Amino acid sequence: MTDTVSFGYQDVAPEEKTRRVGEVFANVAASYDRMNDAMSGGLHRIWKDVFVKRVKPRTGETILDMAGGTGDIAFRMEPSGAAITVADINPAMLEVGMQRAAARGIDGLVWTEANAETLQFPDRFFDAYTIAFGIRNVTDIPKALREAHRVLRRGGRFFCLEFSTTLWPGFDTIYDRYSHHLVPKLGKWIADDEESYRYLVESIRRFPDMATFESMIGDAGFVQTRVEPMLGGLVAIHSGWKI
Template identity: 70%
Template sequence: MTETVPFGYQDIDPAEKQGRVGGIFSNVAAKYDIMNDVMSGGMHRLWKDRFVRRVKPRSGEDILDMAGGTGDIAFRMVKSGANVTVADINQDMLDVGIERAVDQGEDRLVWSCQDAEKLKFPDRSFDAYTIVFGIRNVTYIDKALAEAHRVLRYGGRFFCMEFASTEWPVFGEVYDAYSHHLMPRLGQMIAGDADSYRYLAESIRRFPKPPVFEQMIRDAGFVSTKVEQILGGAVNIHSGWKA
């Protein structure tokens, strides 16, 4: 059988996924931050604040924010005095982040176009690796996790925040209806792109359940893994350490 990987509800050739996902984020880059506010009712800001509190960035340490795109997480972490590198495979997303940094007078961030599955950084380059709402879009999650482990120093920490299907019964039904029907309509109204937001909703359903993903993190070599659920598991903060 020919190998396939998930792309929303479709199964496609692995060689196609990176380009198709790249096209989606190029399409939505300019409106990405506005859509995050609209789709979450502003709650994504609270989730990201909570995430950064868990990371506990410290002055002088080196942090890689993978799939950092427009810089939402990096802008929060750099306030600690940490040396933050924002990496993303999509230059259009990075360009939006760079423009935001210029507007805010923030010149401490490093911006780098990188493939999460094939990072160009040397082994043991960072004290922490973060990835927020990005790992479900890579072609091979296990390769991205292996690269995260490789570029971390011993004692380094891994933090990932990602969506999943909620375990709250009533809320789960509302959440499914919202994400499958209303989210694409909002995408069309605000960003002029329903298909990209339909994919983003579908990709959540295809992402491994939290216990399965936690095992993948352990399989990549991380220890002391944990999962912190938000909204009954609709959003999860995963963490682990490189021993």
């Protein structure tokens, strides 16, 4: 790992990024889902529905939903009958998720505080690993990918939903203007937190493009890697298998 990593458009020490990201998500936890609706016009719900359909959770499987604090992905997978562990490094996000689960009468999920880079689970423990809009906030992404590979059984599958770089001509310019100028203002209006949402936008811009991230997944040991772009690559579903 390099001496510095990106925190938005800044380069900081790894431990500084971990601390700052923790502060960001502690600040936005209570308004996170409302802001997702506002920022994406509700499209994040469709992206997550498609994502879970690709994962195809099944009864009897064990699934780790990493960075899943507020429960959005776990709630979608829960009706399948899979045994789902929701893990997040941020206790504030987990608290929001547990409150939402209680309100929905969902009591079959396991909630645990965990760092994606140093998972406490044994080798070959899960059938599937999911992470949605969380990998770009990890300090050491290659290390987290290797951990995902480690905790999966042979034949296990990795699925990641993350923002990327749209390839549609002209749309990238429109989206840049929207995200850099309007999203922080929405953060101020809805969550009274402009700077946290400025970071979230900047973190998207610093995340590797689809081809580069697919290569990183392969470097972690996964095979049959695949990328499914949505909105021209503004959002992408990445997947791979452990053999």
